[in-house]
Amino acid sequence: MTQDKTTNILIVGVGGQGILLSADILALLLVGQGFDVKQAEIHGMSQRGGSVHSMVRYGTAISSPLISRGDVDYLMAYEELEALRWAPFVKPGGTVIVNKKQIAPAPVALGVAAYPEDPLARLRQNFARTTLVEADRLAQEAGNVRAANLVMLGALAAGLPFSKELWRDTIAGRVPPKTLEVNQDAFELGWEVANA
Amino acid sequence: MTKKLMSGNEALARGAFEAGVTVAAGYPGTPSTEILEELVKSEGVYAEWAPNEKVAFEVGIGASIAGARVLVTLKQVGLNVAADPLFTFSYTGVNGGFVFINADDPQLHSSQNEQDNRHYARAAKIPMLEPADSAEAKAMLIKAYGISEEFDTPVMLRTTTRISHSKSIVELGERSEVGNKPYEKRFDKFVMLPGNAFKRHIFVEERLRRLAEFNDAGDLNPIISGSPKLGIIAAGAAYEYAREAFPAASHLKLGMTYPLPAETIRAFAAGVERLFVVEELDPFLEDQIKAMGIEVTGKACLPLIGELNPDIVFKGITGAYDEAKDLARPGLAEELAESDRLQTDFADAPMRPPIMCPGCPHRAVYSVLKRLKVIVNGDIGCYTLGALPPLSGLDTQLCMGTGVSVVHGFGLADPDFRKRAVGVIGDSTFIHSGITGLIDIVYNGGQNTVIILDNRITAMTGRQQNPATGRTLRGTPAPELDFEQLAAAIGVKSVRVVDPYETEEVERAVKEELAKDEASLIIARRPCLLVERFTAPPFAVDPVTCKDCGACSNIGCPAIAKSGAPIKPGGPAKPVIDPAVCVGCALCFKACKFDAISQAKEG
Ligand SMILES: Cc1ncc(C[n+]2csc(CCOP(=O)(O)OP(=O)(O)O)c2C)c(N)n1
Numbered sequence: 001m002t003q004d005k006t007t008n009i010l011i012v013g014v015g016g017q018g019i020l021l022s023a024d025i026l027a028l029l030l031v032g033q034g035f036d037v038k039q040a041e042i043h044g045m046s047q048r049g050g051s052v053h054s055m056v057r058y059g060t061a062i063s064s065p066l067i068s069r070g071d072v073d074y075l076m077a078y079e080e081l082e083a084l085r086w087a088p089f090v091k092p093g094g095t096v097i098v099n100k101k102q103i104a105p106a107p108v109a110l111g112v113a114a115y116p117e118d119p120l121a122r123l124r125q126n127f128a129r130t131t132l133v134e135a136d137r138l139a140q141e142a143g144n145v146r147a148a149n150l151v152m153l154g155a156l157a158a159g160l161p162f163s164k165e166l167w168r169d170t171i172a173g174r175v176p177p178k179t180l181e182v183n184q185d186a187f188e189l190g191w192e193v194a195n196a
Numbered sequence: 197m198t199k200k201l202m203s204g205n206e207a208l209a210r211g212a213f214e215a216g217v218t219v220a221a222g223y224p225g226t227p228s229t230e231i232l233e234e235l236v237k238s239e240g241v242y243a244e245w246a247p248n249e250k251v252a253f254e255v256g257i258g259a260s261i262a263g264a265r266v267l268v269t270l271k272q273v274g275l276n277v278a279a280d281p282l283f284t285f286s287y288t289g290v291n292g293g294f295v296f297i298n299a300d301d302p303q304l305h306s307s308q309n310e311q312d313n314r315h316y317a318r319a320a321k322i323p324m325l326e327p328a329d330s331a332e333a334k335a336m337l338i339k340a341y342g343i344s345e346e347f348d349t350p351v352m353l354r355t356t357t358r359i360s361h362s363k364s365i366v367e368l369g370e371r372s373e374v375g376n377k378p379y380e381k382r383f384d385k386f387v388m389l390p391g392n393a394f395k396r397h398i399f400v401e402e403r404l405r406r407l408a409e410f411n412d413a414g415d416l417n418p419i420i421s422g423s424p425k426l427g428i429i430a431a432g433a434a435y436e437y438a439r440e441a442f443p444a445a446s447h448l449k450l451g452m453t454y455p456l457p458a459e460t461i462r463a464f465a466a467g468v469e470r471l472f473v474v475e476e477l478d479p480f481l482e483d484q485i486k487a488m489g490i491e492v493t494g495k496a497c498l499p500l501i502g503e504l505n506p507d508i509v510f511k512g513i514t515g516a517y518d519e520a521k522d523l524a525r526p527g528l529a530e531e532l533a534e535s536d537r538l539q540t541d542f543a544d545a546p547m548r549p550p551i552m553c554p555g556c557p558h559r560a561v562y563s564v565l566k567r568l569k570v571i572v573n574g575d576i577g578c579y580t581l582g583a584l585p586p587l588s589g590l591d592t593q594l595c596m597g598t599g600v601s602v603v604h605g606f607g608l609a610d611p612d613f614r615k616r617a618v619g620v621i622g623d624s625t626f627i628h629s630g631i632t633g634l635i636d637i638v639y640n641g642g643q644n645t646v647i648i649l650d651n652r653i654t655a656m657t658g659r660q661q662n663p664a665t666g667r668t669l670r671g672t673p674a675p676e677l678d679f680e681q682l683a684a685a686i687g688v689k690s691v692r693v694v695d696p697y698e699t700e701e702v703e704r705a706v707k708e709e710l711a712k713d714e715a716s717l718i719i720a721r722r723p724c725l726l727v728e729r730f731t732a733p734p735f736a737v738d739p740v741t742c743k744d745c746g747a748c749s750n751i752g753c754p755a756i757a758k759s760g761a762p763i764k765p766g767g768p769a770k771p772v773i774d775p776a777v778c779v780g781c782a783l784c785f786k787a788c789k790f791d792a793i794s795q796a797k798e799g
Contacts, residue, residue, distance in 0.1 A: 014548065015550070027201050027363065028201065031199070031200075031201045031365060036364075036365065037201055037363075037364065037365060038329070038362060038363065038364045039201065039362060039363040039364075040358060040361070040362040040363075041361060041362075042305050042357070042361065048550035048551055048552065048553065048578070048581065049548070049550055049551050049553075049754055050548055050549060050550035050551075051548040062364075063436045063439040063440045063443075064433075064436040064437050064439070064440035064505075064506050065329070065358060065362035065363075065364065065433070065436065066358065066437070066440075066505045066506065068440065068441075068505070068506040068507050068510075068525075068528060068531065068532070069505075069507045069531070069532060069535040069539075070528075070530075070531030070532050070533075070534055070535030071527075071528075071531050081545055081546070081548070082548075084542050084545045085542070085545040085548075087538055087542055088535045088536075088538035088539040088541075088542060089535065090538075091531060092531070092534050102763075104757060104761070104763040105546055105547065105548035105549070106548070106549055106551050106584075106752070106754065107546050107547060107549075108546055108757075108761060108762060108763055109749075109754070109756065109757040109758060109761050109763065110585065110586055110749065110752075110758055110761065111758040111759075111760055111761040111762065111767070112585075113546035113547075113762075114544075114546070114762040115546070115762055115763060116544050116545060116546075122541075122542070126538065126541075
């Protein structure tokens with residue numbers, strides 16, 4: 001990988017899905033590797049079931065914390081509708097990793113808007129490198145459905161140029177010891193899916 | 197040297213620590229809240245939540261005059277509340293260094309307006325610093341204490357949401373134990389009788405002149421040289437966007453944005469062919485630069501409204517000046533064009549607005565108010581989310597306190613409203629600005645009904661303690677402000693406490709209090725579920741008994757999907773409750789007139 005290139009990662013989903021934790025682990029690892037890193041996210045209202053996103057950028061020198069529209073290298077979406085919402089941020093040829101999960105937003109539950117049909121097919125149409133991850137199922141396999149965010153992180157990590165050991169160490173330094181084993185296993189399953 | 201990835205707010209807390217701050221006060225407000233939450237963990241620093249920003253500011257003034265280095269934090273609308281002390285504190289000046297962090301919120305990520313508080317620095321005639329990332333936030337805050345003490349002035353450090361909440365790398369330093377300055381009685385300086393204040397005003401104007409000189413001579417406004425074809429003046433996040441969009445242009449990055457470094461700006465302007473100023477919200481810099489007689493383009497091609505980002509800056513400037521395209525980041529134009537196409541393609545993605553949590557006690561109160569078809573004068577907090585459909589529970593909502601004072605105004609305009617309108621206000625907000633409104637109602641014989649939505653926490657901003665919760669920011673126990681006794685002392689004759697989950701009781705209370713010819717206070721009390729978890733077995737809809745009347749889905753619970761809701765193609769025939777989301781509050785059960793909703797058996 002060329003060192004002066006900036007890499008842009010966008011993590012999106014719904015409040016409560018653990019997006020900010022995965023973004024933190026990613027950013028910690030990158031800082032440890034000596035990169036300049038910037039991370040942008042919006043707190044506040046997002047806690048109340050709104051959409052949540054975190055932008056992580058790394059390279060030699062990063063200026064804007066916000067990624068320009070169309071400049072995302074990796075979109076990691078924890079929910080299908082959120083993947084569609086943010087897809088226009090992805091670079092032509094960029095990578096999309098989507099959790100197989102649909103969470104109806106309030107307007108859909110109220111019947112005033114429709115959940116878009118087959119988001120996955122539409123993503124695939126535009127981005128050849130689209131990977132589907134059954135993160136909930138795999139997290140369950142690892143021992144706790146709440147570790148789905150680590151499954152997703154594993155799937156992303158498999159495509160980034162850092163060793164698995166480095167990831168495992170960073171995770172160990174960031175998640176509570178009680179949940180470490182489940183989180184490591186979840187990460188591992190995500191990594192395998194993306195490599196398959 | 198330890199390097200850490202920190203949010204702007206964390207870096208500011210660290211900066212205050214390193215600068216030797218010993219006293220800090222504030223009132224929560226996104227995006228400023230985390231500064232004190234972080235700072236309170238530091239040894240040697242006292243930090244408190246005050247009931248509102250004016251009090252916090254004045255506590256800070258006291259500590260500064262008494263000799264300490266002080267930090268005050270607030271969000272943009274908070275400075276409106278603290279503006280009164282600010283303007284006269286500008287006259288008295290400080291003893292120990294005094295800096296306040298003002299967090300603006302372009303794009304209204306979590307605010308009721310988009311005001312540009314840079315105008316306050318100018319109006320109060322005080323210096324203003326604007327960091328562009330976390331490392332600068334820390335460094336500038338430390339510098340600000342030096343400026344405050346050298347120039348005898350409060351200093352405003354302005355962030356925006358992107359600066360406060362974005363993370364970047366910060367190098368940690370050591371704390372300087374500066375210690376308190378000796379306190380001395382100074383009648384001419386600290387007692388603002390008109391005669392003294394007049395002399396201090398002369399001082400303030402002279403101070404401003406010296407600050408402008410200082411700003412020109414200092415190192416807060418670096419020039420990043422690039423092509424002379426395009427010069428961009430910017431500060432804070434806007435600078436980062438401009439650099440991202442036009443890395444090959446020349447940039448003047450302002451760090452101290454009031455009073456402006458006029459000579460630096462003139463010299464920069466003279467060296468470039470086209471000059472732009474990139475700033476969010478108002479043409480604050482632009483107007484002043486134009487007043488210097490310099491030709492500059494700003495709001496003619498960039499929006500007055502909302503946040504900027506690299507795309508908007510790129511489109512704005514290249515739209516006004518074609519040659520700028522050559523200085524943009526390679527690939528940017530093509531990526532944007534492709535992104536525009538995708539945006540049109542994917543425009544059908546429905547919004548995902550925030551909603552009150554399942555089981556939120558506020559929802560229960562709103563469901564009753566909706567049934568009674570009363571006018572609701574609202575206020576600011578999680579309960580503001582009740583304004584959205586399907587509850588559509590608010591008629592008015594402006595700023596903190598309006599839940600109490602506006603309902604009084606309604607009753608004055610038309611006595612009929614006294615029987616038809618209620619004010620609703622949260623516990624923290626009532627303490628912030630509602631108490632005086634209630635005094636006004638009683639004092640002037642108002643016959644209004646006010647409901648305190650008392651969830652025992654400041655929920656909206658992320659669960660901060662307040663004077664009614666029994667804990668301080670430091671985690672120490674505190675007396676719980678007693679709303680019942682307070683109301684009685686104010687002279688409210690009719691005070692009653694209800695449990696929001698007991699909707700029949702709430703309904704009775706609202707009806708009875710509205711009927712009375714006197715001021716009433718209803719305290720709807722139940723802890724926020726994010727503080728005290730409530731879980732009972734989930735409820736379910738029996739599709740056979742259900743008449744599909746919509747009563748359950750109209751309470752706006754995130755666990756309930758309406759019949760036919762397009763959650764899946766075709767949608768369910770009858771409403772469905774998601775057992776994974778339902779907390780068992782029973783609000784839907786109580787709303788159902790056909791006994792179609794029942795609770796799963798325990799275990
Ligand atoms: C003057 C001012 N200061 C701060 C804020 C930020 N703010 C918005 S809601 C809120 C807290 C509301 O708490 P509470 O009244 O207890 O209601 P809850 O969110 O708990 O329902 C605060 C501090 C504001 N909008 N205006």
